[in-house]
Structure formats: C-alpha cells, structure tokens
Amino acid sequence: MKFRVKLIPVRMDRSSAIMSQEDAEELGVLVGDRVKLVFGKKSVIADVQIATGLIERGEIGICRTITDYLEIEDGGEVELYPVSKPASVEYIRKKMDGHKLTKEEIFAIIKDIVNNALNEIELSAFVLSDYFHGMDFDEIEWTTRAMIDTGETLTFERGIVVDKHSIGGVPGNKISLLIVPIIAASGLLIPKTASRAITSASGTADTMEVLANVSLSVDEIKEITERVGGVIAWGGATNIAPADDKIIRVEYPLSIDPKPQLLASVMAKKGAIGAKHVVIDIPVGAGSKVPTVEKGRELANDFVELGRRLGLNVTCVLTYGGQPVGRTVGPALEAWEALKALENAKPPRSLVEKALGVAGTLLEMAGITVNGIEHARKILESGKALEKFREIVEAQGGDPNIKSDDVPIGDKTYQFTSPIDGAIAHVDNKRIVKVARAAGAPKDKGAGIMLHKKGGQHVKVGDPLFTIYAEKEWKLDRAVELAMREPPVVVSGMVLEKYPSYRYI
Numbered sequence: 001m002k003f004r005v006k007l008i009p010v011r012m013d014r015s016s017a018i019m020s021q022e023d024a025e026e027l028g029v030l031v032g033d034r035v036k037l038v039f040g041k042k043s044v045i046a047d048v049q050i051a052t053g054l055i056e057r058g059e060i061g062i063c064r065t066i067t068d069y070l071e072i073e074d075g076g077e078v079e080l081y082p083v084s085k086p087a088s089v090e091y092i093r094k095k096m097d098g099h100k101l102t103k104e105e106i107f108a109i110i111k112d113i114v115n116n117a118l119n120e121i122e123l124s125a126f127v128l129s130d131y132f133h134g135m136d137f138d139e140i141e142w143t144t145r146a147m148i149d150t151g152e153t154l155t156f157e158r159g160i161v162v163d164k165h166s167i168g169g170v171p172g173n174k175i176s177l178l179i180v181p182i183i184a185a186s187g188l189l190i191p192k193t194a195s196r197a198i199t200s201a202s203g204t205a206d207t208m209e210v211l212a213n214v215s216l217s218v219d220e221i222k223e224i225t226e227r228v229g230g231v232i233a234w235g236g237a238t239n240i241a242p243a244d245d246k247i248i249r250v251e252y253p254l255s256i257d258p259k260p261q262l263l264a265s266v267m268a269k270k271g272a273i274g275a276k277h278v279v280i281d282i283p284v285g286a287g288s289k290v291p292t293v294e295k296g297r298e299l300a301n302d303f304v305e306l307g308r309r310l311g312l313n314v315t316c317v318l319t320y321g322g323q324p325v326g327r328t329v330g331p332a333l334e335a336w337e338a339l340k341a342l343e344n345a346k347p348p349r350s351l352v353e354k355a356l357g358v359a360g361t362l363l364e365m366a367g368i369t370v371n372g373i374e375h376a377r378k379i380l381e382s383g384k385a386l387e388k389f390r391e392i393v394e395a396q397g398g399d400p401n402i403k404s405d406d407v408p409i410g411d412k413t414y415q416f417t418s419p420i421d422g423a424i425a426h427v428d429n430k431r432i433v434k435v436a437r438a439a440g441a442p443k444d445k446g447a448g449i450m451l452h453k454k455g456g457q458h459v460k461v462g463d464p465l466f467t468i469y470a471e472k473e474w475k476l477d478r479a480v481e482l483a484m485r486e487p488p489v490v491v492s493g494m495v496l497e498k499y500p501s502y503r504y505i
C-alpha cells in the first residue's frame, strides 16, 4: 500500500510509523506491530503508532531519522506493508516460560536489541524474564560474548591494559574518578567505560560528565588512553557492547539490575576493551544490590568464572556498602567530592580508603608493586593523581584547571536537623537514592544530597543531618516532602517508639 510521507521534525532512537486508525485497520495492524517502509532500494522496519487527527488517511508520519535514512522528502511516496515479528520475540517468550536458551537464540536477541528491532515491551520482557528466571552459566557466557561481538572492540599496541568496574548499588560511589588517574599515573592503561545511573542517583558517566565530555567514540577512547593513560567515557555513546545501554535504559526506571544481565553487562565492557587484569568492586550491605557477604562471595565466584571463560584475570573486592560512600550523592556533588579527594583537601575516609583498596588491588595484579594500597596512596598524596586527572579532563574537552569549589551545585537547598539527642542508627541507601532522584538527580547535575552525619555518629537536637540540593524549587519541594515521609537518615535514642502517637524511627 502506498502512503504520502508527513515529516515529523524530530529525531528518535526508535523507528515509528504513525498512521490513522482507519489505515491501521485496513492493513490489519495494531500499535506496536511492525511495518516495512520501502523507498527505491532502501527500506526500514518501524513500529506502528496511531494518531488519528494528526495524521490523515493515506499519510504516514515518520521522523527525520527515517526520512534521512530513506533519503525521502516530506510529501514523497513510500510503499508500506506489515511484517511479522523477528524470531527473537519467540526466544524471549521461551525465556519467559523459564526455559534455557541456545547460543544462537541469545545471539539473535542481542543482535535485534542492537539493531532496534525489538520494541520497549519486548525488551522489557527479556530483562524481566532474566530477573524472574535467571540464566545458567552457559547462557550468561553466551550473552556476554554476543554483547562483545555485536559491537566494536579495542586493541592497544603497547602497555598493560587493566580495568575496574563496580556493580553499583551503593550511593555516592564516585571512586572511579580517583582510581582511573591513580592507575594511569602508575603507567598502566585504563580505558574505562562506565554506564549512567542504573539503581543509583549518579552513575560514573553522569558524575564525570559534570567535568568533561563523556560521549567519546571508540577511536577517541583509544587515542586518549594511548596518549594520557586513561579515560572515563560513557559506554552508551560508544559502539562498545552497544546492547548494554539499551538494556540499562529499561532497567533504570524499574531500579533493577538482574544478576545475569549485570554479569554480562560488566564483563562485556571489560572483554571488549581487551583488559588483561580486572578488579570488580562488589558493595555489600543492607539496601545495596548484595545484602550479605555470603551473597557477595557467590557473585564474586561468578565473576571469576566468567572471567576465566573469557580469558580475563579477575579479582573481586567485597566492599562495605551499608551506607553511602563519602558524604555526597548526585552528579555535581560527587564530582566536587572526588576533586576534593584528588586535591587532598580533607576528603572523607570512606571514599579514599575504598578507592585506594580497589586501585591497590589492580596495581598488585598488574605486577607494579606488592603493596598496592601504599603505592596508590603515594600517587594520590603526591598530587600525581590530580595532575593525571586534569590531563584526562583536558583530553576529554573539559577545563584542566578546574578546582573542586568551581563545580556548580544546585542553589535550592533544604537542611534537615536532628529532632532528638541520639545517634545515627541508619542511613538508608534506597531512601537516599529516592530523595536524590526526586530532587532531580542524575538529570539535573546540581541535584543531590550532602550527608552531614553518617551511621554511628552522635548528634544533639538541632544538629544538621543532611542537606538536599536541587536546581528547581518544585523538585526541592518534592524531595523534601519525600524525605519527611521516608527519612533517609534515622536518628535513634534508647527509646525507639512510643505508642500511640510518637515514632522516632
């Protein structure tokens, strides 16, 4: 059937073909079904959307991404016909029913994810079936390999390539901004790609973006790493394991990170850059992705086994994840605190000790030293890490003279104070993230939370507990209201509750 093109002047990731209800009925298609648009020798598959009123009978609304690709103008004529779903949708259904997938089936799913051939519902079904049914080790290995093989890979002519990755789940985990320059300053190569936030209020890519451009191509990552020793780039902007970011975009709104996907996501990025030695940070504790040390050990075994199958030397470090790392949560606040640590300007101990522990492990694995923590500490305290970080920032298009206090933070603030004399019984990771997200993080870079007290510290009535930062008044109000309803920092005296009317925790 022939349709007249109505150009929708926007660019979209997914291809949609918008038609009238009458035309959809005549073609026998529903919203979300697929149609093929053909113009000359070129064709594209798109999802059906219906917008009666906007689109007249005989018209097809398509965005600029498609018109550019087909090289057709507004008002031009395209041939359009329905096509069936890709076979990978059947394989997703098989996984939803709890069956094991073959290597070929997994490859087909990942390839279709990369080619945008699955719609949001199908992709979500795949992620959720992993969440509910899990995968066995073969399936995890095949998923990882498929994610590597459907993208570009990196090779370096000189140097030892190493990498670190955190499984995330603990707020304020800005350690990569310390570790990458420490490792690069030691002479190793660390082409680090990071994701944006998945369950947190700021992923490493969100935090680094406050200071520099993180949307780098594979060629830029290679060039900067060879010249400076390291980068911190957003994996989603590269063609390295390109399925990863598309899957993460489904996980983010649900705040979930299914274990098979987590393993494949992290290890595909490490395999694709040709890392020889890899350290995986597994934060363990209430409100993180791994609640107990036992579960942390199980996950560590999985990472080591997956590394063995892929030919990577993996060490996992179980770290304390029961409360935020450092005192800040949210992109700009985290960038500010990471710079404070690099400047040796009274940084929080938890941040420095964690960064040195992970960096030190990597230095030992690569044979640089037998006392990794002390070696890493010297690089940090001598200012060499700050110098290297500035080189990295400059190479990524940022201001090499940036100082911590130049980082712009949201100017709308609200401080919570202690209602009683007592001690901090609990800093709740999940609530901290919820409040920081309500304040606008990670999209509003200046939004987030600064903790004035952490678990175990004593407080007097009226002492500051935490401050919420936002860029917009209405988001601050929303975050304050949420924090009042679900306090992220809990102060307790010896009396916990009084019935019927008082509740302190």
Ligand SMILES: O=P(O)(O)OC[C@H]1O[C@H](OP(=O)(O)O)[C@H](O)[C@@H]1O
Pocket (backbone or CB within 6 Å): 164, 165, 166, 167, 168, 169, 170, 176, 193, 194, 195, 196, 197, 198, 199, 200, 201, 202, 203, 204, 205, 257
């Ligand atoms: O806490 P959530 O958002 O779930 O986890 C995602 C974060 O964890 C990893 O950190 P890194 O790249 O090792 O620094 C990811 O890249 C991302 O920044």
Ligand SMILES: O=c1cc[nH]c(=O)[nH]1
Pocket (backbone or CB within 6 Å): 166, 167, 168, 194, 195, 198, 257, 261, 262, 263, 265, 266
């Ligand atoms: O990069 C990451 C980190 C945590 N979880 C993922 O799925 N990917």
